[in-house]
Amino acid sequence: MKGISDVKGFLCGTGRGGIKKTDKPVERDDVLVIVSEVPAVAAGVFTQNDIKAAPVKVSMKQFSVCEKISGIVANSGNANACTGEQGLKDAEKMVNICEDLTGKKPFIVASTGVIGEPLPMDRVEKGIKEAVKTLGTKNSIEAATAIMTTDTFPKVAFFDGGEFSIGGVAKGAGMIDPAMATMLSFVATDVEIDKNLLQEILTEIVDETFNAITVDGDMSTNDTVFILANGMSKVKIADSNVELFAEGLRKVMASLAYQIVKDGEGATKVVRIVVEGALTKEEARKVARKIALSPLVKTAVFGCDPNWGRIIAAAGSACTGIEEKALELKIGDFVLFKGGRAEYREEDVYRYMKDSDEIVIKLNLGKGKERFEYLTCDLTYDYVRINAEYRT
């Protein structure tokens, strides 16, 4: 499967530091290093959480002072969040080690894992050294695997634009809430593009992809999306091809966002919530988000219960001014509510929900023409198990 390592001029390496505090043997790599052969134009989107992890702060600073970026270093197993001054020093040290070992600069940095533990720098350094040694030998799956925490599969995506390409990796399964950004995602492309234009396109697409998913409504301290564009394809993005590029990037990021929800902690089903007929896109988003966040809707999906009352109650709790008699609600192709309870066989809808990996809930507000789609997953026993046991 193609991904970030298949984009011209990008090399991936991974290493095993054993960063996570655990009694179990270290079973997979936990450091990822991505290098561009030539410095790349870069854009990023970060968590808007007041409490930002040290690597987020360090990378934000790099973005503000550096014209181009040459590499990314990331670790799983420890978020380096709420770690004070020492955390900032450690994140900077990760950058410096990479710059020294590769001879390339500047680097940006990201971390994911448990909050509040100091980074075990000796082990981080061991992992980085290994990762740098393997640069160019690791494929996208291996790259994505190195940043997994409670993820059960690596998340990669690729867009072949003919003369150019876009590849990405992402991680995330819990603490996923779309208020602004996502967990970690790194995207690479070989186009030549203006920095401001790249940031503009990235921000717009994040809004419709990573910012339109939720697993549990918990916003992370470490959410980060980076994109690097190294220009090595010699394809220059301008008016004539900007749409093609944006479309490709949208596909890559939508795929990664979908994979995060599919791997939502404990999830057995993806739920696609489509809100149509809204007055504004913002109204559609608000209503869709309320449905996506509702534990009652999410447990009903787990139970394959077409409990439309909970969906409509959640929609109304957005308080955007919707009216019962104007609503049409579908689950799959079944109309359950149309200004009032519709005729349908409960058994048929149950069967659809039981047999589908992706449940489509479509609510038309009957007010206007705007729409928004949100992705979430069901809420299951395993979500509780994973998170009641995550640390202890």
Added chain:
Amino acid sequence: MKGISDVKGFLCGTGRGGIKKTDKPVERDDVLVIVSEVPAVAAGVFTQNDIKAAPVKVSMKQFSVCEKISGIVANSGNANACTGEQGLKDAEKMVNICEDLTGKKPFIVASTGVIGEPLPMDRVEKGIKEAVKTLGTKNSIEAATAIMTTDTFPKVAFFDGGEFSIGGVAKGAGMIDPAMATMLSFVATDVEIDKNLLQEILTEIVDETFNAITVDGDMSTNDTVFILANGMSKVKIADSNVELFAEGLRKVMASLAYQIVKDGEGATKVVRIVVEGALTKEEARKVARKIALSPLVKTAVFGCDPNWGRIIAAAGSACTGIEEKALELKIGDFVLFKGGRAEYREEDVYRYMKDSDEIVIKLNLGKGKERFEYLTCDLTYDYVRINAEYRT
């Protein structure tokens, strides 16, 4: 245990209609009728959900057109929500039946249970008839039991003000979110009080009690709080004793709100979230609410895991402008974070969490002097079980 039936001039009756659609035998009463011997001044607070249940609409109308209220009729087993015109007719019919049978008027009405099913009016009527026949013979526990759905215990509270008294019942275990109101709560008092003053006091106290709890972040379509004041104690509430009355009402409502959280679906522990040192009460409320809603915090409490990183991450997601280095976080009496990780023995905090029915999480923002308390419960396997199985 004293409650609503012990307030001078208030009579309770309950009946068994068998309203809930179920194959199991009807095991408890599901209709509650409360009558005041003389017409009472009344105040109410209702859900702000766009989608309001029929009884909410009917009672709101009664409040707007009637000077005084003589009785309340309520049923469990069916919410009469999303039931269109027929639902409104059914709610009005419940009112009319009560008025005819008791010779008192006007009545207000409330329903709780499954959303979207038409009310089985023959069974509702049967229940009301029984309830009216038993008026004056049922105590507060029996009254509270008749409005239970997934509740596991009846919720009653009483305040003895010497010459006057206040008694209340409530129900609620799931679909509890504090955006504006709660599930059902009926409070009776024998004071003589101006209607506007009563509404003002009620609204203020609801804000600090029922609006400061959450079980699952799902706002109901049926949330309703009624208070009736029939004046039969001859105690007139004026400037000299308004504080005493408000204090009594606050105690009754705080007790009922606490009981709802304690009975939160699947809950094993109550979590009291105290946010202090905020610039404004609104900031304290926002931060407390984010912590209270976080599934990651709630599952960590279930696992007795003092995972303070999740608490701080949730606090920061309120985006009110808090700073890591100004924060102090305590669980029970243990300081876990004070501008950085504090010294504590994880085992001690685990033991406190394991052994306590109520966990106190106290976060000082280090910005100002305002505070707000929020109550929530842990998120457990049983929450998932109850809600994946509730209907089907």
